[in-house]
Amino acid sequence: xxxxxxxxxxxxxxxxxxxxxxxxxxxxxxxxxxxxxxxxxxxxxxxxxxxxxxxxxxxxxxxxxxxxxxxx
Numbered sequence: 001x002x003x004x005x006x007x008x009x010x011x012x013x014x015x016x017x018x019x020x021x022x023x024x025x026x027x028x029x030x031x032x033x034x035x036x037x038x039x040x041x042x043x044x045x046x047x048x049x050x051x052x053x054x055x056x057x058x059x060x061x062x063x064x065x066x067x068x069x070x071x072x
Contacts, residue, residue: 021038025040027044029042037052038055038058
C-alpha cells in the first residue's frame with residue numbers, strides 16, 4: 001500500500017511490513033508462515049521462485065538478490 005505522498009508506508013516502528021515489500025515488488029506475493037518466517041513467491045516463474053527471511057526487511061534483500069541473479 002502507498003501513503004498519500006506516493007511512498008510505501010511502513011509499520012509503526014518505521015520498519016517495513018509485508019505490504020511495503022509487495023508495493024516495492026508488485027510481481028511478488030508475500031505472507032507470514034506458521035514458523036514465524038516471512039515468504040515471497042513470484043508469479044509466472046518456472047520453477048516457482050520462493051524466497052524466505054526472518055523479517056520483511058530481510059525479505060526485501062532476498063527478493064532483490066533473486067532479481068539480481070535472474071535478470072528481473
